[in-house]
Structures are given as structure tokens and as C-alpha cells.
Amino acid sequence: MEQIPFVRNAWYAAAWSEEIGRELVERWICGIPIVFFRREDGTAAALEGTCPHRQYPLALGRLKGDQIECGYHGITFGCDGACARVPGEQRAPAAMRVRSFPLHERGGLIWLYAGDPGGADPAKITEQWLGKPAWTAVHGTKILEGRAQLLIENLMDLSHEAFLHPETIGNSSVAETPILTEVLPDCVRATRLMKNIAPPALFAKFGVSPRIDRTQIAEFHPPYMVLTRATAASTEPGFPTLNFVVIHCVTPETATRTRYNWAVARDYALDDPAVSEAWQTGSSWIFDQDVAALNAQEARLQRLPADHIELSIPGDAAALAARKVVKQLAALERREAVIS
Ligand code: FES
Ligand SMILES: [Fe+2]
Numbered sequence: 455m456e457q458i459p460f461v462r463n464a465w466y467a468a469a470w471s472e473e474i475g476r477e478l479v480e481r482w483i484c485g486i487p488i489v490f491f492r493r494e495d496g497t498a499a500a501l502e503g504t505c506p507h508r509q510y511p512l513a514l515g516r517l518k519g520d521q522i523e524c525g526y527h528g529i530t531f532g533c534d535g536a537c538a539r540v541p542g543e544q545r546a547p548a549a550m551r552v553r554s555f556p557l558h559e560r561g562g563l564i565w566l567y568a569g570d571p572g573g574a575d576p577a578k579i580t581e582q583w584l585g586k587p588a589w590t591a592v593h594g595t596k597i598l599e600g601r602a603q604l605l606i607e608n609l610m611d612l613s614h615e616a617f618l619h620p621e622t623i624g625n626s627s628v629a630e631t632p633i634l635t636e637v638l639p640d641c642v643r644a645t646r647l648m649k650n651i652a653p654p655a656l657f658a659k660f661g662v663s664p665r666i667d668r669t670q671i672a673e674f675h676p677p678y679m680v681l682t683r684a685t686a687a688s689t690e691p692g693f694p695t696l697n698f699v700v701i702h703c704v705t706p707e708t709a710t711r712t713r714y715n716w717a718v719a720r721d722y723a724l725d726d727p728a729v730s731e732a733w734q735t736g737s738s739w740i741f742d743q744d745v746a747a748l749n750a751q752e753a754r755l756q757r758l759p760a761d762h763i764e765l766s767i768p769g770d771a772a773a774l775a776a777r778k779v780v781k782q783l784a785a786l787e788r789r790e791a792v793i794s
Contacts, residue, residue, distance in 0.1 A: 455755060455764055457709055458603055458777070459784040460484035461677035463569030465579045467703030467715045470593065471562045474498050478522065480513035482707040484568045488555060489513045493520045498564050499533045502552040512552070561585035562593065563703070563715065569787070580675040583699050583719035590724045591701075592734040593717035596745045600752030602678055602706040603780065605714060607773035608744055609680040609702050610644055610672050615654075618747055619740050627651040627668070635771040642674040642779060644772035650689060656736050660696055660729070663688035674776040677783050678704040697721050700737070710752060716741060 462484050469481060469490060479490045480503050487503035489512045503512050505524045515525035521538050523530045530539040535554035537546040556567040556574035561584025567574035584591055598605055608614060613633075615624030627648045634645045648668040657666065671683040682700040703715040718737050723729040755762075766774060 455601075455603065456760075457601060458780050459788065460568075460706055461780060461783045461787055463567075463573050463783075463787055464677050465558065465565045465567050465574070465576070466678065466705045467563050467581075467713075468500070468557075468566040468705065469564045470595070470715065471498075471559060471564060474564060476517060478513040478515065478517055480511060481713070482711070483566060484706055485708055486568065487511065488566065489522065490564070491517050491522070493533060498557050498559055500555040500557055500566055501531060501533070501535050502554075504552070505529065506550060506552060562591075580679050580681070581701055581703070583701060584717055586719070588724070589719050589721050590730070591717045591719040592730050592737065593715070594734070594738050594741070596714040596716070596741050598712040598714055598745050598748055598752075599710065600712060600748045601710055602704050602712045603777060604748045604751055605702070605704050605712055605744070606674060606678065606680060606776050606780070607770075608748060609682065609704075610642065610674055610773040610776050611769055612644075612646065612670055612672060612682070613769050614747075618743050619654075622656040622736055622740050623654045625652060625654045628654075628670075633769060633772065635775060637775050637779075640675065642772055642775045644672045646670045653686060656732075657686045657696060659732060659736075660686075661694055662686055662696065663690040663693035665689045672772065674772070674779070676776075676779045678706065680704065694722065698733075710756070714741065714745070 466483050468483060474490045475492055481488055481490060488500050489503035490498060490500050492498050505512055507527060507529050510524055510526035512522050512524060516523045520533050521530050528541040529537060531552055532538045533554060535552045537550040540546055556571050558565045558576040563584060565579055583589055613629045616626055616629035631646050631648045636643045650665050651668055653662050653666045666689060667687045669685045673681045680702040684698055686696040688695055698718055698720040701717040705713040707713055718733045
């Protein structure tokens with residue numbers, strides 16, 4: 455599998471709200487080190503994280519009011535990235551500046567626009583379940599030592615659940631049921647409808663009936679968001695129906711390291727802490743299995759020659775369509791950069 459260049463003209467889930475405060479926090483996004491903090495009024499800010507003087511990481515400096523003082527020679531930058539002070543000098547040179555990045559905080563996530571700020575329209579953020587009335591969610595983060603594309607393709611072909619997650623959400627019905635793949639204007643959608651099947655172990659734990667109708671819709675919203683809309687409907691009265699959306703925010707840090715901010719949002723059992731706990735623990739367990747598999751895949755890709763052979767099967771249609779969209783966006787962005 456080839457390395458696909460970053461698509462920077464997009465919103466990326468940078469951090470959960472509780473991760474950013476009055477301490478400097480560094481996160482890499484699309485190959486760019488970025489330093490995050492909250493201003494004194496509580497709003498989040500993000501600046502390019504490398505001091506332009508001698509490339510010291512700004513996250514190792516000090517937050518003074520709403521400014522960052524570099525920890526090496528004390529050059530200070532404001533929230534807009536402009537230099538506010540050079541120790542021992544009367545004036546701050548205009549050229550001594552770092553980029554500041556547009557942010558949008560909503561539903562407990564801080565989103566960062568990594569490309570040309572002119573395109574930073576928050577309406578383009580697809581996620582809409584976190585913080586939605588009558589829904590509740592659990593969330594977490596995993597770090598993948600691998601390229602983002604591996605995770606996207608994992609999420610767009612859920613047949614792997616039968617083999618990688620047999621103790622929780624996978625059983626043979628998942629692998630044996632064909633997928634309908636649709637390439638739509640704004641997303642790639644893979645739909646799997648499983649009628650009258652035995653529930654996988656995690657759903658059985660939630661008390662569904664001995665047979666269920668299970669729906670799985672995996673949607674890839676380019677460049678790096680996957681939504682899994684799922685239902686598990688009991689086929690007998692008196693048993694619950696599980697309706698949930700798994701939000702997978704795939705944030706490439708570098709070419710071979712990816713931040714995976716995930717959430718499971720549901721519209722049932724809103725006030726039941728045991729249900730929240732089961733989703734929190736179960737999801738974290740499942741995603742650890744994915745990360746371990748993808749880490750092994752990346753390590754293998756690193757050691758194979760570049761011309762290694764990759765063979766695909768019909769079930770890969772959605773993953774391959776997602777790959778094609780990312781490649782097109784990356785190529786378009788590079789072409790625009792050359793022309794402008
Ligand atoms: S490296 Fe930052 S002030 Fe010198
Ligand atoms: Fe998985």
C-alpha cells in the first residue's frame with residue numbers, strides 16, 4: 455500500500471476539550487507540530503509549535519497570559535502568531551512569527567483546520583451527535599503507530615469483526631453477509647443488513663433477544679472521518695433495541711502515526727451508568743485489538759519492498775473507494791498549491 459500525502463484543507467479532531475487547559479500541549483497534525491492552550495478567557499488557541507528562531511519546541515516554553523514565551527531565548531508570540539517581544543530588542547520583527555490555526559470547539563472536541571484558513575468553515579464538520587439533545591456518548595483516544603489510511607480501511611470493511619473481535623461485536627454473520635457499497639457525492643457508504651441473526655457477545659450483554667436484526671452502515675466522510683451507524687433490534691417484544699453511532703476521528707500526526715479519537719453515541723438508556731461503562735470498556739478493548747493489528751500491518755509494510763503485491767476482494771470495494779477519494783483530494787491540493 456502506497457503512502458498517500460496529507461490532505462491539509464480539512465478539519466481534524468485535535469483534542470478532547472478536557473485535554474487542553476492552561477498548560478502547553480503539543481500535537482502533530484498532518485506532519486505539523488502544533489502547540490495548544492487556552493487563553494485566559496477559556497477559549498482554545500493553536501499555534502505552529504516550532505520556534506522560528508532556533509526551532510525549539512514552543513510547548514517546552516511558558517504560557518504568560520495569552521502569550522507563549524519560548525523556553526530557549528525568550529522570544530514571545532501572541533495568539534495570532536505574531537512576535538510580541540524579543541528580549542533585549544526594542545521592536546518585534548514582523549517576519550518573526552508562527553502560524554495560528556483556526557479552531558472550532560463543539561460537543562467536547564476541539565477541531566483544527568490544518569490548511570488554508572480561508573477554507574475553515576465549521577459547517578463542514580460532519581460530526582453531529584456529540585452534545586446532541588436526547589443522546590449521550592462515551593469517548594476515548596488511541597494512538598496508532600501506523601498510517602491513517604490503514605485505520606480508515608479497517609473501519610470501511612467491518613468483515614474483520616468476525617476474526618479480530620469475536621469476543622465482543624463479531625460473529626460469522628458479519629463476515630458472511632454481503633455489503634452494498636455506494637460512492638455518494640459527500641461520502642462512501644457501506645451497508646450491511648443482517649436479518650434474524652444471533653447477537654454477538656457484547657450485544658447479548660446488553661440484554662437483546664436471542665435473535666436480532668442487525669444493521670451496520672459505515673460512512674467515510676473525506677478525508678478522515680468514519681461514522682458507523684448501527685442498530686441491533688430485538689426480534690421479540692420486551693427486549694431492547696440498541697441504536698448507536700460510532701464516531702471515528704482519524705487524525706494523521708505523521709506519515710506513520712495516527713491519533714484515533716473515538717466516541718460511541720447512543721439514544722437509549724441515557725441515564726444508565728452501567729450501559730455507559732459497558733460501551734466505554736467494550737469499545738476501548740475492541741479498538742486496542744484494531745490498533746494492535748494495524749501496528750503489525752504498518753511494521754510489515756515498512757519492511758516490505760515498495761513493489762509488494764496487494765490483492766483485493768469484492769468486500770474491499772468501500773475501502774478502495776475511500777482510498778481513491780483521499781488520493782484525489784491529496785492530488786488536487788498539491789495541484790492547487792503549484793498553481794497558486
Ligand atoms: S529558539 Fe526560541 S527563542 Fe531561540
Ligand atoms: Fe475493528
